[in-house]
Amino acid sequence: MGEAIVITSGKGGVGKTTSSANIGTALALQGKKVCLVDTDIGLRNLDVVLGLENRIIYDLVDVAKGQCKLQQALVKDKRFEDQLYLLPAAQSSDKSAVTEEQMKKIVSELKQTFDFIIIDCPAGIEQGFQNAVAGADKAIVVTTPEVSAVRDADRIIGLLEKKPIEPPKLIINRIRTNMVKKGDMLDIDEVTNILAIELIGIIADDEEVIKASNSGEPIVLNPNSKASIAYRNIARRILGESVPLQQLETPPKGMMTKLKKFFGART
Amino acid sequence: MxxxxxxxxxxxxxxxxxxxxxxxxxxxxxxxxxxxxxxxxxxxxxxxxxxxxxxxxxxxxxxxxxxxxxxxxxxxxxxxxxxxSNVILKEDAERMKQESEIHVVNKVVRSGQILKVMGDLLLIGDVNPGGKVVARGNIFILGALKGIAHAGCDGNEEAVICASNMNPMQLRIADCLNRAPDQDEIRRQESECAYIDENRQIIIDRLAALRSIRPNLNRFMEGGI
Missing domain, CATH: 3.30.750 (Transcription Regulator spoIIAA)
Known part of the structure; x- marks a missing residue:
């Protein structure tokens, strides 16, 4: 029996889809069987980020309406043996084309065969959000260190607390270290203070992510990028490992700092 | 007969x-x-x-x-x-009990959420920006008040709002309203209270000031200390 995790944020453009694609891929790299579900009906993106756009034949709405079998709609990622699948959203319908009951049924069916079902939630708190959350067991809230994104994340957490799921976990995305240092951007403590939920990962702003999304290759497949390591760490934390949070900046490695470290002094 | x-x-x-x-x-x-x-x-x-x-x-x-x-x-x-009359209806009694009780709530009131109680409110947790707490009586917050608090919502001007960390978007007591200044002033760290003064303005003051301004706040008048 697998578990279903919904990735949500409230605000648009904070990196839900990118996070879904990368967490899913990272879990697949760890040898888990993963199915990504795109619930952003009408504005699907997950297939593009994964580079699977051309292979879509059936979609979520077809499955919900019984126009095809669930197996037929699943798109397999060729980069993996039998690890990663995508259930794409429909592009021509809207959010009301699927009901919460149908989503629950589809997700519970997927849970029979997959270890993880990662549900990419649309922005907003309307029907699309309700659908995405309906079948989920856990939730991950993505935010960026901006006041508006944090405000929306707070609202979403409030809504998630009313659902029969585990307390949500938090990802802070697109942190710009130099801006945080200057005090122009909220730092991690400020965000976690307001939202008061468990932090599961922080991701530095990385141009490589955009490049990777455009080429349809999730960033986790490139092992050298910082964002890639961050996503891999999140996947490991989901699997229950305890991985320390990534250092956002490389501390200066002078003789003095080494010495201080040696003597256990706090810098 | x-x-x-x-x-x-x-x-x-x-x-x-x-x-x-x-x-x-x-x-x-x-x-x-x-x-x-x-x-x-x-x-x-x-x-x-x-x-x-x-x-x-x-x-x-x-x-x-x-x-x-x-x-x-x-x-x-x-x-x-x-x-x-010597007697009252059960529902009236229930209401009176609700109104005189201190309601203890342990949660974070998040953006978009409204927490309303009939009597006094003791909130153990924060009120986040965009969240709102409303009480007919006083409001005591063991945490940060960053949203909106409305005490004495039925017109009780004696009601007060206390918070461990007072950084509200708006304060309302009875039908008076006060909002945070547009400029971001220094963040308040210590416990403070808000009340209506004689000019019908909402004033934020040190917690210690409350004892002289609202002496009736004490519930346990007899025995004890």
Whole structure:
């Protein structure tokens, strides 16, 4: 029996889809069987980020309406043996084309065969959000260190607390270290203070992510990028490992700092 | 059979006291009240007299109260001051209990959420920006107030708002409103309280000031310390 995790944020453009694609891929790299579900009906993106756009034949709405079998709609990622699948959203319908009951049924069916079902939630708190959350067991809230994104994340957490799921976990995305240092951007403590939920990962702003999304290759497949390591760490934390949070900046490695470290002094 | 009096009239220095029997039927009561009152002189020149009605262990409905008022007010100089009873309805009792209770809530009130209680509110947790807490009584927050707090929402101007960390978007007490300054001033760290001062302005002050400004806040007047 697998578990279903919904990735949500409230605000648009904070990196839900990118996070879904990368967490899913990272879990697949760890040898888990993963199915990504795109619930952003009408504005699907997950297939593009994964580079699977051309292979879509059936979609979520077809499955919900019984126009095809669930197996037929699943798109397999060729980069993996039998690890990663995508259930794409429909592009021509809207959010009301699927009901919460149908989503629950589809997700519970997927849970029979997959270890993880990662549900990419649309922005907003309307029907699309309700659908995405309906079948989920856990939730991950993505935010960026901006006041508006944090405000929306707070609202979403409030809504998630009313659902029969585990307390949500938090990802802070697109942190710009130099801006945080200057005090122009909220730092991690400020965000976690307001939202008061468990932090599961922080991701530095990385141009490589955009490049990777455009080429349809999730960033986790490139092992050298910082964002890639961050996503891999999140996947490991989901699997229950305890991985320390990534250092956002490389501390200066002078003789003095080494010495201080040696003597256990706090810098 | 001894005929008991169903309506007893008593003159006091504050006015007239009408004691109504609670074991007879209401129609009998009305009849006797009318008889008793007819003895009173009824002219517009006489000095007005305040009447207090006590119904014993009987609960009057709104309609019954109106009938009694009609009878009494037929005499121009009589004015009903109050209608009292030894007993109250269960729902009223429930409401009174709710209103006098301190409601302890342990959660974070997040953006878009509204927490409303009938009496005083003791919130263990934060009120995040965009969140709102409303109470008929006082509001005490063990945490940061970053959203909106509305104390004394039914018009109680004596109500106060206290928070461990007072950085509200808006403060409302009764129908007074105060909002945070547009410029981001220094973040407040220590516990503070807000109340309405004599100019009907909401003032934020040190917690210690509360003792002299709202001495009635103390609940445990006897025993103890």
């Amino acid at each position: 001894i005929k008991t009096q169903k309506v007893i009239m008593k003159g006091t220095k504050d006015g007239l006291l009408l004691l109504l029997d609670d074991s007879c039927s209401f129609s009998e009561l009305l009849k006797e009240l009318e008889e008793k009152l007819s003895g009173q002189k009824n002219d517009e020149d006489s000095r007005s007299v305040h009447v207090r009605v006590h119904t014993g262990n009987r609960i009057l409905t709104k309609e019954q109260q109106k009938e009694i008022e009609k009878l009494v007010h037929f005499h121009h100089h009589l004015h009903i001051e109050s209608i009292e």
